[in-house]
Amino acid sequence: xxxxxxxxxxxxxxxxxxxxxxxxxxxxxxxxxxxxxxxxxxxxxxxxxxxxxxxxxxxxxxxxxxxxxxxxxxxxxxxxxxxxxxxxxxxxxxxxxxxxxxxxxxxxxxx
Amino acid sequence: xxxxxxxxxxxxxxxxxxxxxxxxxxxxxxxxxxxxxxxxxxxxxxxxxxxxxxxxxxxxxxxxxxxxxxxxxxxxxxxxxxxxxxxxxxxxxxxxxxxxxxxxxxxxxxxxx
Numbered sequence: 001x002x003x004x005x006x007x008x009x010x011x012x013x014x015x016x017x018x019x020x021x022x023x024x025x026x027x028x029x030x031x032x033x034x035x036x037x038x039x040x041x042x043x044x045x046x047x048x049x050x051x052x053x054x055x056x057x058x059x060x061x062x063x064x065x066x067x068x069x070x071x072x073x074x075x076x077x078x079x080x081x082x083x084x085x086x087x088x089x090x091x092x093x094x095x096x097x098x099x100x101x102x103x104x105x106x107x108x109x110x111x
Numbered sequence: 112x113x114x115x116x117x118x119x120x121x122x123x124x125x126x127x128x129x130x131x132x133x134x135x136x137x138x139x140x141x142x143x144x145x146x147x148x149x150x151x152x153x154x155x156x157x158x159x160x161x162x163x164x165x166x167x168x169x170x171x172x173x174x175x176x177x178x179x180x181x182x183x184x185x186x187x188x189x190x191x192x193x194x195x196x197x198x199x200x201x202x203x204x205x206x207x208x209x210x211x212x213x214x215x216x217x218x219x220x221x222x223x224x
Binding site for chain 1: 142144146154156159170212213214217
């Protein structure tokens with residue numbers, strides 16, 4: 001059974017600081033997604049990572065995938081308050097679309 | 112263009128009643144997915160459709176849960192004889208094809224009293 005684990009689960013940051021969220025998964029997959037969820041809202045797609053070594057960047061966020069280590073990272077550079085949200089990674093188990101989600105990382109960026 | 116829509120946005124029902132939740136996918140998307148999000152269980156896959164067929168319904172928690180999709184478009188998730196543990200946000204997503212990037216709807220918050 002595929003398990004997806006994120007850490008940390010809670011992250012309180014100061015504006016301007018850098019940090020990394022980790023997503024480990026237990027079985028082979030080369031398709032991983034990162035989503036953002038604001039309180040009371042649905043999931044917004046951030047990144048789609050489809051191969052080993054994939055790296056994608058959007059603004060202050062950068063995601064990478066290491067399929068051999070079964071690890072993805074979401075790096076936050078110079079955090080701003082607007083990044084406060086819950087971030088989920090999700091692994092596509094059989095490349096058929098069944099997503100297995102991590103527990104989510106609740107990020108709070110304080111001035 | 113229009114995104115995934117779901118209705119109702121909120122549903123309060125009494126224990127033991129049946130409920131139907133509806134999902135309208137993005138036009139042209141052939142794959143449709145149901146997930147549920149609850150405090151205790153996080154985000155869980157329920158079922159997905161490719162066209163009108165459901166190749167994977169492994170996440171349905173019990174036989175009280177069923178889903179159908181007609182015309183390769185709208186899908187309904189039906190929960191019979193609701194229980195309090197069914198209280199959750201039910202999210203629908205669609206993608207161009209199975210395995211492609213999924214776009215999520217706003218969800219239906221179900222409360223069973």
